[in-house]
Amino acid sequence: MLGPDGFYWSVEPGTLGGHSRQKVYGRLDCPVALSLIRRGKFKVEYRVFFKDAGTAKACGYRPCGACLRDEYRHWKRSG
Template sequence: MIIHKDLGDKPFARSRVLLLKIKSGKIVLGGNKNLKIYGRIDCTTGKRMKVENRVFFENETEAINSGYRPCAVCMRKEYLLWKNQR
């Protein structure tokens, strides 16, 4: 898990490092550390969260092992599977 604030001191530096990690495949999913929800990087609800709450994952297994659940908006099928297993 990568914490967004740890990618740099200033917003420009963070966004530059983030873009490089996304392009290289080291970041595939984003999440909210307070709500324990993960989803796609381009999720409309995920884009609105505060930088302080944002974390990133290399894959879905990493997110699940960290105790996160799928986003009901951008990962509807995965969310419904998770919900039915509870």
């Protein structure tokens, strides 16, 4: 998982996934992310995991527009 201070290992599983290059986080079952992974368009070495949305935001990540639409719209309006 990724914490506010950088990468670290955790025995606690992440509840959200993200892409470290794009700085986007979303649900682990995001259909867009899963499709990109299956087609080889999403490099899994850039995949990161977060405990919760607060941690992802503290790390500078934004919500996914596909699987977290309401959060994405709020982020977009407040940006």
